[in-house]
Amino acid sequence: MPELELKRGDVVKLEGMLSLHVKDGKVSISGGLHEKGNKLVVPRAKSLPLEAETDAVIEYTLGESGSVERLPGRTISREWDELVADILREKPRLVMVIGNVDVGKTFFTTYVANTLLKHGVRVAALDGDVGQSDIGPPSTMGIGIFERPVGILHEVPTLAAYFVGSMSPSNHMLEFIAGMKKLVELGLKEADVVIVNTPGWISGGPGRALQLYVMELLNPDLLVALQRGRELEHLLISVPHVKVRRISVYQKVRSRSTAERTLLRWLALARYFEGSSRITLDLRKVRLGRCYYHTGEPIDPKTLDVQAPIIYTEKLPEGLLIVTEGKLDQKIMQELEAKFGGVKVVARGSEQNVLVGLMDNADVLLSIGIIDGIDYARERMAVITPVKNGGKIAAVQFGSMRIKPTGEEIGTIKPGTF
Amino acid sequence: MTFEQSDLQKLVEEIIELLQRYRDDPGALEVIFSELRAMFQRIPIYSGIIASLLPMVVQPVTAEQLKDGSEITVVLKDDRTFIGKVAHTTPNEIKLVECKQFEQPKLCGELSLPTGEIREIRLLTRGVLDKKRPTPKPRK
Numbered sequence: 001m002p003e004l005e006l007k008r009g010d011v012v013k014l015e016g017m018l019s020l021h022v023k024d025g026k027v028s029i030s031g032g033l034h035e036k037g038n039k040l041v042v043p044r045a046k047s048l049p050l051e052a053e054t055d056a057v058i059e060y061t062l063g064e065s066g067s068v069e070r071l072p073g074r075t076i077s078r079e080w081d082e083l084v085a086d087i088l089r090e091k092p093r094l095v096m097v098i099g100n101v102d103v104g105k106t107f108f109t110t111y112v113a114n115t116l117l118k119h120g121v122r123v124a125a126l127d128g129d130v131g132q133s134d135i136g137p138p139s140t141m142g143i144g145i146f147e148r149p150v151g152i153l154h155e156v157p158t159l160a161a162y163f164v165g166s167m168s169p170s171n172h173m174l175e176f177i178a179g180m181k182k183l184v185e186l187g188l189k190e191a192d193v194v195i196v197n198t199p200g201w202i203s204g205g206p207g208r209a210l211q212l213y214v215m216e217l218l219n220p221d222l223l224v225a226l227q228r229g230r231e232l233e234h235l236l237i238s239v240p241h242v243k244v245r246r247i248s249v250y251q252k253v254r255s256r257s258t259a260e261r262t263l264l265r266w267l268a269l270a271r272y273f274e275g276s277s278r279i280t281l282d283l284r285k286v287r288l289g290r291c292y293y294h295t296g297e298p299i300d301p302k303t304l305d306v307q308a309p310i311i312y313t314e315k316l317p318e319g320l321l322i323v324t325e326g327k328l329d330q331k332i333m334q335e336l337e338a339k340f341g342g343v344k345v346v347a348r349g350s351e352q353n354v355l356v357g358l359m360d361n362a363d364v365l366l367s368i369g370i371i372d373g374i375d376y377a378r379e380r381m382a383v384i385t386p387v388k389n390g391g392k393i394a395a396v397q398f399g400s401m402r403i404k405p406t407g408e409e410i411g412t413i414k415p416g417t418f
Numbered sequence: 419m420t421f422e423q424s425d426l427q428k429l430v431e432e433i434i435e436l437l438q439r440y441r442d443d444p445g446a447l448e449v450i451f452s453e454l455r456a457m458f459q460r461i462p463i464y465s466g467i468i469a470s471l472l473p474m475v476v477q478p479v480t481a482e483q484l485k486d487g488s489e490i491t492v493v494l495k496d497d498r499t500f501i502g503k504v505a506h507t508t509p510n511e512i513k514l515v516e517c518k519q520f521e522q523p524k525l526c527g528e529l530s531l532p533t534g535e536i537r538e539i540r541l542l543t544r545g546v547l548d549k550k551r552p553t554p555k556p557r558k
Contacts, residue, residue: 170425170466171424171463171464204422204425204466205423205425206421206422206423206424206425209421212421400462400463410460412460412461412462412463412464413462413463415463
């Protein structure tokens with residue numbers, strides 16, 4: 001196995017995939033302290049900085065596209081460490097990190113959390129990047145406690161996750177904001193400092209609204225603006241009530257294309273659903289959320305007195321929800337609208353592959369799942385999920401993505417379809 | 419005033435703009451509609467993405483830029499419009515295959531239509547907002 005002898009202060013770039021063993025001395029990886037005997041794996045497509053805290057020897061094994069490269073000096077700006085020193089001195093409880101996509105918010109969060117941990121601080125990280133979620137599965141935001149130093153945020157065990165319903169907060173702003181609040185409250189109970197990593201949606205009406213209302217609701221003690229130039233100033237001008245720290249971007253940040261992001265999500269979902277099974281839920285015993293279906297008063301389709309392939313009907317405050325076997329004739333539709341007001345039509349089978357959140361009795365997310373069909377007459381829902389004990393599932397929340405169990409994103413559905 | 423919290427307005431503005439720009443080109447409108455429907459079926463929650471992609475469906479080009487096999491619409495100086503695929507081009511002409519011509523609207527003044535030939539009659543309501551959802555006027 002190749003070895004590398006390091007002098008105190010030496011800097012090395014670790015490019016995954018590789019596995020590493022600290023044979024002697026102490027090194028910092030992503031700001032986390034690793035001592036003699038520690039082992040670490042750097043996954044493919046990840047690049048991490050290693051600094052020798054003492055004279056040290058590391059052993060490593062390279063995998064596909066892995067490399068170990070000595071660098072002439074530190075790549076992480078001193079202002080990152082100055083920020084950590086300020087956090088140690090001023091003890092803010094809630095630190096919020098904002099920045100555009102591909103500025104390295106996740107690495108920054110990992111570095112700061114690891115460095116605080118080195119000083120004995122109990123740190124929780126909330127990963128709000130629902131598409132590239134490192135804590136919790138894609139389509140959720142998750143919070144985890146740094147029990148030990150990690151190379152990448154993904155290694156932090158999930159304390160809790162919140163189902164947003166899609167790979168972006170777009171069209172799920174209420175879920176996103178509610179989830180942020182719930183997870184931050186949990187984190188503040190469990191840790192000394194909570195670092196919130198936010199999505200890189202910083203401009204346009206919805207992006208501005210999301211960032212500013214999250215800031216207003218969470219009211220962080222410290223707002224870290226990670227920017228290349230002045231791309232966050234339009235937001236910072238509106239937040240005089242919190243302490244803002246402008247921090248420059250780590251120069252080695254790699255940008256990802258949309259296709260690369262989709263592929264990474266695909267792989268993450270495929271890994272998540274690997275070994276899943278199909279379970280059947282009794283909808284008379286399970287609460288359904290974020291949908292119209294099963295929130296009204298069921299009525300016998302025969303009482304509608306129309307010649308149409310209607311297999312299920314519910315009366316809602318908004319009118320009628322009907323599930324049909326095929327297309328509904330326009331005239332029948334008009335007839336029903338005249339009689340009941342609004343008519344929401346769900347075609348049987350359209351529930352196939354819809355992403356859902358599966359909750360326990362205390363409304364804690366157990367897992368995400370994929371609908372494999374609803375038997376409307378018998379009130380049964382089949383779901384593909386890694387959850388082994390279906391009896392624990394007390395609620396199902398509808399999302400707006402269609403996913404195959406292989407991880408492939410087939411498309412999205414309009415919120416309010418069901 | 420507050421922020422737009424959805425890109426839906428942007429999408430509606432984009433559709434209005436495209437309908438206005440290509441009102442003389444039924445072939446272009448047909449393809450825009452087909453792409454809009456296909457995108458909305460696949461990604462109804464990402465109206466911002468649809469709004470940014472929709473203007474790319476129809477793009478003005480010159481005859482020199484055409485490639486064999488490209489699908490195009492052509493509006494002639496006499497207002498006739500065609501949709502088809504480019505078979506080949508020369509400096510003097512463009513040959514289209516799988517081609518369709520659209521009739522342009524003509525003013526026809528008075529017209530008598532035999533009811534036996536009618537498939538469907540559609541009632542048009544202009545000013546529907548004021549008629550169906552009138553704004554109450556304060557009493558003086």
